[in-house]
Amino acid sequence: MxxxxxxxxxxxxxxxxxxxxxxxxxxxxxxxxxxxxxxxxxxxxxxxxxxxxxxxxxxxxxPGDRVTLGWDRWQVGMNEETSADLLETVSEYGVEDVDSFLSSQMSPVREVHIAPMLVECRNHPLGWFEVTEAEAMAQESSYFTEELEKFKLSDLNQYELHQEFRLVRQGEAIQIFWFNEDLTLEYLIEEEAKAGFGLLTEEEWEYLYGGGSRTLFPWGDSFDYTMKLKHFGSLEEVEGIVDESVEQNPSLLVENDRPYDLELPNFFGVQFAGDPYNYELTLDASGNMMPKGGDGGAMICGGMGPLVGFLPAAAVYYRDGNAGELEWEDMIDYMNYRRVIRLAGLSV
Incomplete structure (x- = not known):
């Protein structure tokens, strides 16, 4: 057929x-x-x-599809709330042309054919692997035993010693993760290929995230201020201050038990990190690292608030222009990846 x-x-x-x-x-x-x-x-x-x-x-x-990816112009355009928020935020950093600013942050427009594939729904931390307590003790870390005991007695949900170990509380249990300092991209690709899997390309990631959407976000050109976002919480509709960060306006943060909106399964059943502090590993046409879905938290740390701060995690075609300046060893601390099996050439 x-x-x-x-x-x-x-x-x-x-x-x-x-x-x-x-x-x-x-x-x-x-x-x-x-x-x-x-x-x-x-x-x-x-x-x-x-x-x-x-x-x-x-x-x-x-399933596969022939789609247009990338962004260089509006399809519908922002609503008044989003437009005012964006203009006020970026103008504080000397940006006068909002459209040019956005276009410079996105991947170029191109038409591609995406092959059908089997895709892992959740991604995994790249630089960290889970170990038992006994395995962690065998790592001979001079800090681990002391920090684990402190963590057990504390109310913390997570503790991390930079690029060494991470402790995560899961109810009564504690998960222990060790930093994978010897991992290389070449080794990862080789090992996944042996197991029958590949890694996503940038184009496949954009297709999975937006489904071929031509708007800035997968839901449209305007920001959704009803979302619950990691690092910000639930943003109430407070007229006149929606463009400011939670640090400046604690009243914007409303704690509740509902999940973060950007972490929910999308129309393909695929889930994303929804966190600009994290990246997802994809490969460019030459097989080089092309991180997606984040900017290491640069814009949030710069005080740009939820709209601009979450462009890296929410905009379909965002591409971090500074990622090429970072070393692999620095990136894997914040990098996730998912496995894929391409089904090119198969017919119904």
Whole structure:
């Protein structure tokens, strides 16, 4: 009938989709299991697709598509609230042309074909691996034993000694992560290839995040001030001060138990970090590191507030122009990655 592209896929019955998804298992690593169909819907996009599991991790089938990626102009344009917020924020840093400022932060416009793929729903820390307490003790750290005991008696949810170990409280349990100082990009690519997986390209990441959206954000051109954002909390609609950060306006921070909006599954069933302090590893056309989804927190630390501060995590096509100046050893502390299996050439 045709390749596993979105238009063809959406025209199939649930029975045909199930048959095709079960048939795909032959292309996957041993141990991959098909769990069934599930429908994901968000930001005006919707898909019924297959969910798979592998070694306690969840994967989804994402059909391919020919899409236009990148950003250089508005499709609809900002609403008055977003426009005023953006202009006031960037003008404090000497920016007069808002459109040029935004365009300079985005990847270039280009038309690409994205192959169908199986994608890991959640990403993983790149520079950290989980260890048991006994394994951590064997690392012979002069600080670990003392800091672990302090952490157990404290009310902290997380503690980290820079590029050495990280402690995370999960209910009554404590997770221990050790920094992977010997990891290289070449080794990571090689090991994942041996296991039957690849790493995302920048174009694949942009497709997964925006689904081919031509707007600034996956939901439109205007910022959503009802979101709950990491580092800011839930932003109330307070007229006249929505452009200022929580540090300047503590009344904007409303604590509640609902999840952070940018961490929720999107229309493909894929979840992102939703945190500008973090990056997700992707590769450019030459196989070099191309970090996405963050800027190391540079704009938040600069006091730019939720709209501009979260452009790196929320704008579909944001590309950190300073990332090329950072060394791999510095990046992996804040880098995440997810696995992918490309299904190019397969037809329905």
């Amino acid at each position: 045709g390749p596993l592209n979105r238009d063809v896929w959406e025209g199939l019955s649930a029975q045909k989709k199930e048959e095709r998804l079960r048939d795909l298992l032959r292309n996957f690593p041993t141990g991959m299991k098909y769990e069934g169909l599930e429908t994901f819907e968000r930001f005006g996009q919707r898909i019924e697709t297959g969910v798979f599991s592998y070694e306690e991790q969840t994967f989804v089938f994402v």
